[in-house]
Each structure stands twice: as C-alpha cells, then as structure tokens.
Amino acid sequence: MHHWWRCLGWVQPQCSTLWFRGIGGLVVLAMLVSLGQAEVFHTTLDNGLTVLIEENHANPVVSAYVFVRTGSIHEQEYLGSGLSHFFEHIIHGGTTRTRSEAESRRLLDAIGNNSNAYTTVDHTAYYINTTTEHWRTAVDLLADWMLHSRISLEEFEREKGVVQRELEQGLDHPGQVLAQLALETRFQVHPARYPVIGYQELVQKVAREDLVRYYERMYTPNNMLVVLVGDIQTASALAHIQSTFGQGIRRPLPAISLPEEPPQLGKRTAVKHLAVAQASMQLSFRTVALTHPHLYPLDVLAYILANGDSSRLVRRIQEEQQLVYSISAASYTPAYAVGTMAVSAALEPDQVTAATAAILQELYRLREELVSPEELARAKKQKLADYVFERQTVEQRAQALGLDMLSTYDPQFSATYVQNIQRVTAEEIRDVARRYFQEETMVHAVVRPKSATPVVAEAPAAAAQHAVLKKTLANGLTVLLQRNPALPTVSMQAYFQGGVRVETPETNGLSLLTANMLLKGTTSYNAEALAQFFDARGASVGAESGYNSFFVTAACLRDDFADIFRVYTDILLHPSFPDD
Incomplete structure (x- = not known):
C-alpha cells in the first residue's frame, strides 16, 4: 500500500509496500498471481458515481465500502471545525427519510452488525461486512445513509456530545498530540495543518444547519466511490448498486483549490507539555507527494531505518545506546500535499538532546554511505510481506482498492507500487537521503511531561476465529x-x-x-x-x-x-x- 495521513478523528499516519530485479521479479510476479489478482470491474454511473467490483469466492463473505471524496481539508469556510468527522458520526446508522435510526440498527444486527466509519484528511469512508446472503441489505443501508440522511436534531445534539468527549480525550493522548503538533508546525498554509476532529472552540459552534449545508454540498453521487468485494456476481452487484445509489441526483461540486505549501527555509521546533510520564518526539523532513518517483526509495529507506529489531535505528539507538524506549520511521507521501520522512521515538525527557543527535548522525550517514545489499533485500522482502498480509480479507481488499482509486484514479496502483519498490537501488537511497535530509527542512516536535502520570497502553484487537x-x-x-x-x-x-x-x-x-x-x-x-x-x-x-x-x-x-x-x-x- 502507499501512504496516507489517515485519521480516526485525530491524526494517525499509515504507510507503505514493493519488487525484485531479474530472477526476483519473477518471484514477486508469482506472488501477485498466487494472491489472486482478480479482475476489478470499474464503471461510472450516469449520476457520476464511481463503482469498483471484485469477485472473491474464497469465503461466503462480502465487504461493501462507500468512500466520499471529502475530508478535513475540504471544509472551506468551516476549516478547523471538524465538520467531516462530526457528520460521519451523524450519518453512520442515523435517521434517514426512509428509516429511523432504530430500524437501521435492527437491520444491521440482522446481518451481523459488522459496520463502521472513519474520517481522514482527504476522504470519509463507511463500510459494512456481512455474509453472502445479506450483501444487498448492506448496499441498501449504505445508499440510504449517503443519499437520504435527515440529520435529526436529537441525533445532532447527542453526537455533538460524543465528538466533544472524543476531542477532549485526544487532548491528553501523547501520540495524537505529537502527530498534530508536527503537522501544524510543518504546514503553515495548507489546510492539512488542521486536526481532522477540529478545534474544541470551533466544534462547539457547529450548528445543525452547518451540517445540512455541508451534506448537500459534498455528499453527492459524483463525489462518491462504491467498492464491493467478495462472494458476489458482478452483474447482479452492479444492477443492485444502480437501483440504489443510481437513484441519487448529480449536483455541482465546489471547485476547491488547495494552497501550495511554500518552501521551508529553516529548521522549526515545537514543544508541548502534557500530564505524561515520558517524553515523545518526532524528527521530520519535507519530501514529496504520492506521484513523485522518489516515493519508492524514500519508502524503502524508512524500512531500512526502523522496520524490525535488526533495523538501523532500533539496533543502534534503542538497543545499543539505549537512548529511547521505542523508535519508528515512516515516509508519508499523501496525494494532496508534500510529504514527510519522519522518525518518532518515546524516551526519557533528559535523553531528548542526546537521542536527537544520535538519530541525526544515523540519517546523515546515509548521505555518504550505501546501504548494504542485505539491508536492501530485507526491506524489499518486508514490504512484499506487508503487501500480502494487508490483503488477507475482503474488507482489506475493498479498502485497498478504494484508497488506490481515491489517490491515483487507478484501483490497481498498489500492484504497480509493489513492482517499482523492488527496482530501488542503494544509489537511489543515498541520493534521496542527500536531497531530503537537510536541516533547513526539518521539523522537531517534542511532547514533554509536566507531571509523572502513567500512560495507559491500548488493548490488542481480538483475533478472528476459524474452524480447525x-x-x-x-x-x-x-x-x-x-x-x-x-x-x-x-x-x-x-x-x-x-x-x-x-x-x-x-x-x-x-x-x-x-x-x-x-x-x-x-x-x-x-x-x-x-x-x-x-x-x-x-x-x-x-x-x-x-x-x-x-x-x-x-x-x-x-x-x-x-x-x-x-x-x-x-x-x-x-x-x-x-x-x-
């Protein structure tokens, strides 16, 4: 997969994925074939709705997704109000012109109640996973929510309280605070600097009429993408999408022109203090957007830096020098703005200076030395593994197709990405290190403790059960x-x-x-x-x-x-x- 600044309310980057030269290329091609790179049916309805359908008959399950091409950067006069995220709370399972909220919930329960939604910087997504016999009901519900939402006053008031509580919780979460601090320091002009969930004082001012105006402006079929993957027949799936989503009326979309972020001419530093026990920091460098050819060596470089216990930063900074408790690296290359190569770490407050110097020493070393053949091969293999593991379920495949289509207008972009990653050379990695590891484009964001408050770890997700x-x-x-x-x-x-x-x-x-x-x-x-x-x-x-x-x-x-x-x-x- 490629790179997103993907957010469930706040900011949560997601990244990466791979291909071998010569004999290795045959290995990756064979792997792609064994993955079952099924043909993806792609069409556009008369009302402008984009449709992707992929048949996958391995199991009697179906994943139905709706992506709306609107996120926090598209809120225009409401920038910083968290309108996209707020509206996601209202529309998902809410009252429509044809069903009450309770009726939607009963239908969801009847088909397995596996449904959710999320909001990001540049899109909002809604999905239902169900068994083969219920996929039509899933499509019915999604179409009803997207096209016929009523935005009842009762649900507006209730969800406004939910959003405000979510926002307040995020204000004390060190990972979210650090990510947002780095974003608003990196972006001075581009609306990517605003938190997806919005600022508290602006969220409080949002009225029901604001959501109605936003819904009528952005939730139109010609701004939506429907993806259906699973145990279905393409012809019947398309016919049902046509009979439901096809009834929506095309409306004019606003011409939203995102400002280009001006060049950064000097290092930027930002610090916040929270009630946490340890510090966290991020060192980031301005890079490129998704379609730039340097995407590939940058992504491989991020894996060489900090993917796995034998990677450079984990081994040297975390294990040998013991300057940090944890360390990671990622190349974020969105489709809507310049990207960032970021190194993040959790550490003791008195180690920030030493850890920063040690990390920079490792980064600058890459400007002079070629990475070893073993490091390069390992990173490529890791990315191939990621590509495979991130497409195991119909839900994962549906989301991957949708994200590819949203960002590049090519539902199979990830397959091309896999091939281009494997063509990366050690010389290309040294070249991008020389080009982008420059102090004048660096952002150094730090969250420091103001009291010794323990940080609560997140619980692991439950694993799926299968017959054995x-x-x-x-x-x-x-x-x-x-x-x-x-x-x-x-x-x-x-x-x-x-x-x-x-x-x-x-x-x-x-x-x-x-x-x-x-x-x-x-x-x-x-x-x-x-x-x-x-x-x-x-x-x-x-x-x-x-x-x-x-x-x-x-x-x-x-x-x-x-x-x-x-x-x-x-x-x-x-x-x-x-x-x-």
Whole structure:
C-alpha cells in the first residue's frame, strides 16, 4: 500500500509496500498471481458515481465500502471545525427519510452488525461486512445513509456530545498530540495543518444547519466511490448498486483549490507539555507527494531505518545506546500535499538532546554511505510481506482498492507500487537521503511531561476465529491446524499454561519475564541473529504473557515456512536465557 495521513478523528499516519530485479521479479510476479489478482470491474454511473467490483469466492463473505471524496481539508469556510468527522458520526446508522435510526440498527444486527466509519484528511469512508446472503441489505443501508440522511436534531445534539468527549480525550493522548503538533508546525498554509476532529472552540459552534449545508454540498453521487468485494456476481452487484445509489441526483461540486505549501527555509521546533510520564518526539523532513518517483526509495529507506529489531535505528539507538524506549520511521507521501520522512521515538525527557543527535548522525550517514545489499533485500522482502498480509480479507481488499482509486484514479496502483519498490537501488537511497535530509527542512516536535502520570497502553484487537483440525501428538502436545489457501501466508502460535494466575506475590511478573527472554536467544542463535533471521524474510515473531498463559507467535510468507518453523521451534525448545 502507499501512504496516507489517515485519521480516526485525530491524526494517525499509515504507510507503505514493493519488487525484485531479474530472477526476483519473477518471484514477486508469482506472488501477485498466487494472491489472486482478480479482475476489478470499474464503471461510472450516469449520476457520476464511481463503482469498483471484485469477485472473491474464497469465503461466503462480502465487504461493501462507500468512500466520499471529502475530508478535513475540504471544509472551506468551516476549516478547523471538524465538520467531516462530526457528520460521519451523524450519518453512520442515523435517521434517514426512509428509516429511523432504530430500524437501521435492527437491520444491521440482522446481518451481523459488522459496520463502521472513519474520517481522514482527504476522504470519509463507511463500510459494512456481512455474509453472502445479506450483501444487498448492506448496499441498501449504505445508499440510504449517503443519499437520504435527515440529520435529526436529537441525533445532532447527542453526537455533538460524543465528538466533544472524543476531542477532549485526544487532548491528553501523547501520540495524537505529537502527530498534530508536527503537522501544524510543518504546514503553515495548507489546510492539512488542521486536526481532522477540529478545534474544541470551533466544534462547539457547529450548528445543525452547518451540517445540512455541508451534506448537500459534498455528499453527492459524483463525489462518491462504491467498492464491493467478495462472494458476489458482478452483474447482479452492479444492477443492485444502480437501483440504489443510481437513484441519487448529480449536483455541482465546489471547485476547491488547495494552497501550495511554500518552501521551508529553516529548521522549526515545537514543544508541548502534557500530564505524561515520558517524553515523545518526532524528527521530520519535507519530501514529496504520492506521484513523485522518489516515493519508492524514500519508502524503502524508512524500512531500512526502523522496520524490525535488526533495523538501523532500533539496533543502534534503542538497543545499543539505549537512548529511547521505542523508535519508528515512516515516509508519508499523501496525494494532496508534500510529504514527510519522519522518525518518532518515546524516551526519557533528559535523553531528548542526546537521542536527537544520535538519530541525526544515523540519517546523515546515509548521505555518504550505501546501504548494504542485505539491508536492501530485507526491506524489499518486508514490504512484499506487508503487501500480502494487508490483503488477507475482503474488507482489506475493498479498502485497498478504494484508497488506490481515491489517490491515483487507478484501483490497481498498489500492484504497480509493489513492482517499482523492488527496482530501488542503494544509489537511489543515498541520493534521496542527500536531497531530503537537510536541516533547513526539518521539523522537531517534542511532547514533554509536566507531571509523572502513567500512560495507559491500548488493548490488542481480538483475533478472528476459524474452524480447525485438532490433533494430539504422542508426547501430549495439542495441535490445532487450519488450512487457508486464499493467501500465501502462514501464522503460528504456541500457548503454555502460566501467566498471572499461577504467580505468587514473590514471583509476580515471572511469566512476562519468561516470555520476553524467549526472544533473547537460543542455543543456536543470539538475540541479534534471531532478529536478523526474521527481518530478512519479512516475517514477525513475538512473545507475550497473559492472565492464564504465555505464548509465542510468528507469521511469514508460505515459501519461507520451513526455515521460519525450524527457528520458531528452536525458540520454543532451546531458549538460552542469557545472563545479560
């Protein structure tokens, strides 16, 4: 996938994805074929509605998406009011001219109640995932919400309170505050500087009439994209979309001209203080927009910097020098503005100066030295793995098609992106490092604590359940197997009884310590060798402890399974528990 500044209310960047030269190119082509690069049906209805349909009969499920080409940068006289996000709350499941809110909820419950919406800088999306027999109901609901919203006063008042509470919570979230601080420091003119959720004082002033005006202005069929992926027939899907969304009337759209951000002529620094226990910071450099050819070496460079435990910044800044608790890098290249190469870190407040100097030293080193062939190959393999894992479900495929279409008007842009990534050379990476790692285009944003308030970690998402084959080996080991030929990936998990439940006051924390130590080395590999082994194959491995168990997980591409499983079992059976 390519790069977005994607936001659920606030600001949350999302990025990346890949291709090999010579023999490697054949490998990636084979991988794309095995992924089932199904033909995507693309048409435009008479009212201007864009439609994408992809048949995928691997499972009896369907994902229906509606993308509206409007986000926080398109709010015109309402810039900074969070109108796009506010309206998303109203329209999703709300009262229409044909159904009450309660009726929509009953229909949603009847088809599985797997529906949500999100708002970003440049688009708003609504989706319903359901089983094959209910896809028409999903399309009916989405069309009704998009074309017939009533924006009742009762729902307006209720959701205004919800949005304000969400906004207030974000004001204390260090990650959101840091991202917004960096954005408004980077962009002085372009409306990307405004938070998607809006400013509190402006959100409070929004009236129902403002939302009605915005709805009539932006929610027109010729500003929408409908994507349907799953166990459907293209002809019947198109006919139903025509009978529902096709009834909407085309309306004139405002000619919104986004201002070009002027050149940055000097380093910019911004600091905010929050009630948090540790500091966080972001070093970013102005780069390019999505369609620039430097997109590809910049994206590979970001992975070389900080994707995986064996990457440069993780190994040197986090592990060896221990200047930060965590570090990441990403190349954000949106379609609507100049991009940013950003390095973000969580650290102690008194380490900000030292960590900044160490990070810059690593970045500037790339202006002089070529990355190694091993680093380059590893980053490309990681990106290929990302491409595969990000398209495992019909929902993921529907979203990917929609985002490609919105940003480039090519629903298969990601496939081209995959190929171009694999053509990147070490010389091209050095060239973009020289061009873009310049102090005069740098933004240094820092969030510092004003009191020692602990930060609460987010809970992991629940994993999907699938039918399995259960086998018990002669040694008593229980094995659960499930074959899914839809994608060339393998996931594995090993669970052990333990966890907090079996700990005593004297041994509290022992299960978590044990889990963490499993990845510190085996009798055959030390911790660095393990990290390099998994990173080089675009694979992942992790260990964790819970209430009644601790577990080790791994995921890899199908072709690497034999090698990965060999080392995975070595971790489980022969951990070294090093003294250091």
